[in-house]
Amino acid sequence: MFDKVLIANRGEIALRIHRACREMGIKTVAVHSTADAAAMHVRLADESVCVGPPAARDSYLNKAAILTAAMVTGADAIHPGYGFLSENADFAEMVEDHDLAFIGPSPEHIRMMGDKVRAKQAARESGLPCVPGSDGAVESEAEAEKVAAEMGYPVLIKASAGGGGRGMKVATSREDLGEAFRTARAEAAAAFGNPEVYIEKYLTRPRHIEIQVLADNHGNVVHLGERDCSLQRKHQKVLEEAPSPALNATQRAEIGEVVRAAMSRIGYRNAGTIEFLFEDGKFYFIEMNTRLQVEHPVTEMITGIDLVREQIRIAAGAPLDVTQDNLRIMGHAIECRINAEDPRTFVPSPGRIAGFHTPGGLGVRVDSGLYDGAIIPPHYDSMIAKLIVHGRTRNECLMRLRRALGEFVVEGVKTTIPLHEQLIANPDFVNGDYDIRWLEGFVDTLC
Numbered sequence: 001m002f003d004k005v006l007i008a009n010r011g012e013i014a015l016r017i018h019r020a021c022r023e024m025g026i027k028t029v030a031v032h033s034t035a036d037a038a039a040m041h042v043r044l045a046d047e048s049v050c051v052g053p054p055a056a057r058d059s060y061l062n063k064a065a066i067l068t069a070a071m072v073t074g075a076d077a078i079h080p081g082y083g084f085l086s087e088n089a090d091f092a093e094m095v096e097d098h099d100l101a102f103i104g105p106s107p108e109h110i111r112m113m114g115d116k117v118r119a120k121q122a123a124r125e126s127g128l129p130c131v132p133g134s135d136g137a138v139e140s141e142a143e144a145e146k147v148a149a150e151m152g153y154p155v156l157i158k159a160s161a162g163g164g165g166r167g168m169k170v171a172t173s174r175e176d177l178g179e180a181f182r183t184a185r186a187e188a189a190a191a192f193g194n195p196e197v198y199i200e201k202y203l204t205r206p207r208h209i210e211i212q213v214l215a216d217n218h219g220n221v222v223h224l225g226e227r228d229c230s231l232q233r234k235h236q237k238v239l240e241e242a243p244s245p246a247l248n249a250t251q252r253a254e255i256g257e258v259v260r261a262a263m264s265r266i267g268y269r270n271a272g273t274i275e276f277l278f279e280d281g282k283f284y285f286i287e288m289n290t291r292l293q294v295e296h297p298v299t300e301m302i303t304g305i306d307l308v309r310e311q312i313r314i315a316a317g318a319p320l321d322v323t324q325d326n327l328r329i330m331g332h333a334i335e336c337r338i339n340a341e342d343p344r345t346f347v348p349s350p351g352r353i354a355g356f357h358t359p360g361g362l363g364v365r366v367d368s369g370l371y372d373g374a375i376i377p378p379h380y381d382s383m384i385a386k387l388i389v390h391g392r393t394r395n396e397c398l399m400r401l402r403r404a405l406g407e408f409v410v411e412g413v414k415t416t417i418p419l420h421e422q423l424i425a426n427p428d429f430v431n432g433d434y435d436i437r438w439l440e441g442f443v444d445t446l447c
């Protein structure tokens with residue numbers, strides 16, 4: 001097992017990774033920007049290294065500085081968390097070239113899944129059901145028109161290098177296809193330095209359902225069921241739950257097995273998530289995330305498996321200590337992402353925390369690096385805490401979540417706690433009756 005792990009991240013996820021290491025008897029090295037010198041993960045880590053000024057590109061994205069910090073402190077592995085360098089194949093390669101372990105998949109798999117055209121091809125070849133669409137990149141407007149005409153409108157034009165919903169444009173008819181094609185290419189070029197786009201059938205009211213997998217270096221692959229992440233605003237997930245209210249046990253076992261077999265076929269290793277749209281009882285692959293995800297705790301709550309601990313064990317060469325047969329899904333879990341934002345306008349609200357009290361009690365978990373007096377810097381993502389609640393049934397989970405949100409106190413900055421309180425009181429949500437467009441409509445009714 002590793003002796004010392006460097007955590008190449010900040011905020012709640014840096015703390016999350018530190019906690020897993022500490023339980024495993026592994027020493028931790030925190031890296032931080034000058035803006036995060038007093039952060040909780042820095043305080044708790046065994047050692048810390050300042051890697052640069054506040055701007056992420058100069059600190060948390062500074063590959064050379066992070067690698068140097070690992071060498072200087074004698075760390076033997078790097079955990080990238082999510083965001084920042086977590087899906088940067090070049091970084092993973094650099095880490096391995098320096099004889100350090102990258103706690104994640106191989107650079108080849110990161111690269112494959114980071115290019116959406118290649119990812120879809122690999123998905124199709126390995127037996128995953130895909131959204132109907134172009135066979136690879138679409139180079140010209142004429143080609144786009146041909147593909148769209150065959151498939152039927154509406155269609156979605158997506159960037160090959162896409163992420164965060166950028167470079168995506170819907171065309172509802174031939175008349176708006178030209179402009180959608182050109183705008184998507186321009187956006188993709190500006191955001192990712194690569195104008196390549198491809199086309200998919202646009203699904204009108206699907207759910208977003210994703211499957212968590214774990215795979216070791218010994219050929220063992222397990223799936224840990226699904227998460228329903230349909231509640232999104234501007235392609236950002238707001239609340240996630242597991243199991244999905246839309247799936248039954250047979251559907252879960254079937255898609256789980258398809259995913260398990262596909263991961264086995266491509267030789268994937270470590271943790272990963274395969275994202276699908278789900279409409280009229282059918283799954284359509286959209287992308288794979290080759291890293292730990294923000295919403296991983298809901299899976300942990302219903303399986304009892306510490307996903308970060310498993311990631312570390314896998315990277316150290318240990319076999320999975322769970323098999324598909326002994327994995328049980330117990331009860332229901334919901335995660336609310338709490339952002340330092342105005343709950344109506346979503347304008348970020350950085351600043352100093354003047355009062356902080358987290359809820360507790362049976363089945364309640366808070367992942368957050370905040371404390372009384374902490375400063376939320378304006379330079380990073382506005383997610384400041386995750387409240388994760390578990391219950392034996394969805395209804396018990398909902399009652400507990402309502403109670404826990406009511407106990408949560410964050411003073412000094414605005415947060416999205418009131419949004420979550422209203423959301424979980426809505427009858428559609430209570431009935432599990434929502435899709436990926438639902439939340440935008442709900443938010444509009446609040447303004």
Ligand code: ADP
Nearest residue numbers: 131162163164165166200201202203286287436
């Ligand atoms: P990104 O990597 O930019 O997040 P994704 O492929 O994961 O791109 O898609 C992001 C979101 O866009 C999905 O969660 C879904 O809401 C929407 N989306 C993607 N593909 C389609 C599609 N074919 N039809 C309808 N909505 C889609």
